[in-house]
Amino acid sequence: MIKKILIANRGEIAVRVIRACKELGIKSVAVHSSADKDAMHVQLADESVCIGPPKASDSYLSIPNLLSAYELTGSDSIHPGYGFLSENYEFAKILEDHKINFIGPSSNLIKKMGDKIEAKKIAKELGLPTIKGSDKGITDINEAKKMAEEIGYPVLIKAAGGGGGKGMKIVYEGKDLEKNVIDAKSEAKKFFNNDEVFIEKFFQNPRHIEVQILSDGKKVVHLGERDCTVQRRYQKLVEESPSPVLTNEERNKLLENSVNSISKLGYKGAGTLEFIYENGEFFFLEMNTRLQVEHPVSEAVTGVDLVKRQIEIASTGNLELDQSQISFNGHAIECRINAENYKKDFQPSAGKITSCHIPSGPGTRVDSAIYQGYVVQPFYDSMIAKLISHGRDRKSALARSLRALDEFVISGIDTTIDLHKEILKHKDFLSFNYDVNWLAKSDILNKN
Amino acid sequence: MKINKDKIKELVKILDELNLTELSYSDGKESIKVGKGTLSVPSVVSSNNLASAPTKSSGKFNGVKSPMVGTAYLAPEPGAKPFVTVGSKVKKGDTILIIEAMKTMNHIPSTQDGIVEEICVNDGESVEFDQELIKIK
Numbered sequence: 001m002i003k004k005i006l007i008a009n010r011g012e013i014a015v016r017v018i019r020a021c022k023e024l025g026i027k028s029v030a031v032h033s034s035a036d037k038d039a040m041h042v043q044l045a046d047e048s049v050c051i052g053p054p055k056a057s058d059s060y061l062s063i064p065n066l067l068s069a070y071e072l073t074g075s076d077s078i079h080p081g082y083g084f085l086s087e088n089y090e091f092a093k094i095l096e097d098h099k100i101n102f103i104g105p106s107s108n109l110i111k112k113m114g115d116k117i118e119a120k121k122i123a124k125e126l127g128l129p130t131i132k133g134s135d136k137g138i139t140d141i142n143e144a145k146k147m148a149e150e151i152g153y154p155v156l157i158k159a160a161g162g163g164g165g166k167g168m169k170i171v172y173e174g175k176d177l178e179k180n181v182i183d184a185k186s187e188a189k190k191f192f193n194n195d196e197v198f199i200e201k202f203f204q205n206p207r208h209i210e211v212q213i214l215s216d217g218k219k220v221v222h223l224g225e226r227d228c229t230v231q232r233r234y235q236k237l238v239e240e241s242p243s244p245v246l247t248n249e250e251r252n253k254l255l256e257n258s259v260n261s262i263s264k265l266g267y268k269g270a271g272t273l274e275f276i277y278e279n280g281e282f283f284f285l286e287m288n289t290r291l292q293v294e295h296p297v298s299e300a301v302t303g304v305d306l307v308k309r310q311i312e313i314a315s316t317g318n319l320e321l322d323q324s325q326i327s328f329n330g331h332a333i334e335c336r337i338n339a340e341n342y343k344k345d346f347q348p349s350a351g352k353i354t355s356c357h358i359p360s361g362p363g364t365r366v367d368s369a370i371y372q373g374y375v376v377q378p379f380y381d382s383m384i385a386k387l388i389s390h391g392r393d394r395k396s397a398l399a400r401s402l403r404a405l406d407e408f409v410i411s412g413i414d415t416t417i418d419l420h421k422e423i424l425k426h427k428d429f430l431s432f433n434y435d436v437n438w439l440a441k442s443d444i445l446n447k448n
Numbered sequence: 449m450k451i452n453k454d455k456i457k458e459l460v461k462i463l464d465e466l467n468l469t470e471l472s473y474s475d476g477k478e479s480i481k482v483g484k485g486t487l488s489v490p491s492v493v494s495s496n497n498l499a500s501a502p503t504k505s506s507g508k509f510n511g512v513k514s515p516m517v518g519t520a521y522l523a524p525e526p527g528a529k530p531f532v533t534v535g536s537k538v539k540k541g542d543t544i545l546i547i548e549a550m551k552t553m554n555h556i557p558s559t560q561d562g563i564v565e566e567i568c569v570n571d572g573e574s575v576e577f578d579q580e581l582i583k584i585k
Binding site: 339340347348349350351354378379380381382411 | 467515516517518519548549550551552554574577
């Protein structure tokens with residue numbers, strides 16, 4: 001049984017995990033960098049340990065420092081949150097080797113799902129639809145040319161070990177293939193120290209839809225899907241559940257297919273299967289072997305506390321929740337509030353929050369770690385709050401989001417609150433007429 | 449006389465944004481003064497928002513100031529050649545250094561043409577908003 005959890009994270013997600021611990025009667029330990037000594041997670045946890053200087057690589061990412069804090073406080077488990085070490089298989093492996101309870105799946109599955117080529121291979125074996133393309137790295141340019149012609153242009157060259165758009169090239173014509181493969185390889189080598197690249201079909205107008213699952217390794221349940229199509233540079237900005245564009249038939253097939261696939265995997269914990277959706281078809285993109293930023297959207301429509309369920313699975317080895325016990329109610333939307341000036345190309349805006357008013361009222365949830373007088377640090381992610389609105393349908397959830405965004409006051413720094421107002425009122429958003437590239441091209445960001 | 453409402457609105461906006469209580473503006477032909485009726489703005493709010501700018505800049509500074517708080521890097525990657533050195537000729541828009549803030553690398557452009565007279569920060573040093581980065585002559 002878990003009695004004391006060290007949370008290897010900061011910000012709103014550390015606060016989220018501490019809240020679950022408190023409700024379960026489990027002691028919580030916050031770790032923090034010297035820049036975060038006044039952070040909310042430090043104040044809310046039962047104990048706290050400073051694990052290093054502001055730079056994340058010397059504090060939140062320092063495995064020796066985290067393990068010292070773990071020993072020092074007599075913790076029995078570690079929750080990684082999202083980001084930082086949450087998908088680092090070496091970290092999970094060290095914990096396994098030292099019999100430390102990691103609240104997440106096995107290091108073996110984290111490793112496999114973290115490698116894009118390997119993950120695609122597994123997805124195919126599990127019966128998930130995958131993106132047409134090479135199932136191994138490109139070694140021969142003639143082979144690559146043949147493959148690209150088979151897939152049909154445009155094609156995408158991607159780094160096997162990569163992410164965030166680095167080492168990624170779109171090729172529209174056969175004559176440009178060789179040059180782009182070489183460029184992609186050198187970028188991949190530079191950023192990921194692995195020059196393996198592969199070819200895939202490139203989607204022109206994709207939507208991003210993902211499935212939330214929970215599993216104890218024996219039983220798998222789903223918590224519905226989330227539509228995270230509104231993005232900027234591969235960063236999600238607005239997420240909602242259910243997806244406004246799927247028919248019930250498409251939805252049921254996707255959810256059933258996802259549950260069946262994960263059942264064959266022996267996966268333990270919360271996880272997300274991400275898909276590209278275009279012209280009525282789904283294609284597996286990747287699996288995130290951790291809790292996600294947008295998990296509250298699924299919590300709002302199902303009433304299931306995902307963090308408590310993660311802890312339950314890690315603590316007892318069992319998930320005491322059947323699919324038949326999960327019902328789906330209404331519609332939920334999440335807006336990620338970032339400390340950025342969206343009118344100046346999303347320039348980061350760190351600094352002191354001089355006044356702060358967090359919205360509340362019916363159907364309104366805010367997960368954040370900010371308060372009046374808090375200084376937003378330049379060393380970490382710019383996301384400072386998530387506003388989750390729940391209503392009986394999309395229309396009422398949207399009305400609630402806009403009402404809450406109007407109540408939301410954060411002064412002293414720039415935020416994306418007003419950007420969200422513009423997105424949620426936009427005719428394209430209201431008529432579901434958008435894809436992952438929509439925001440960058442929309443009149444919201446191209447006013448002059 | 450015609451009242452320029454747009455100008456007043458703009459001034460009120462600035463007043464709010466900077467948490468000021470009073471603001472006057474004049475362009476030679478007309479002068480406008482706007483202010484808040486009460487002076488009950490909490491002291492923490494006003495003192496902090498007005499921070500560095502007036503105290504740090506001497507008024508004569510010619511060069512580029514930091515548009516954000518973060519960590520300054522003088523070269524595109526560790527060990528590489530710096531973007532500029534003393535004596536470099538720069539044009540408006542040229543990258544003079546990078547500031548890392550919130551996991552993003554922000555290229556900071558020169559705001560004017562000229563010659564680099566002094567680099568006021570060290571590689572890897574933390575910089576504040578409005579801090580002087582390089583002097584240009």
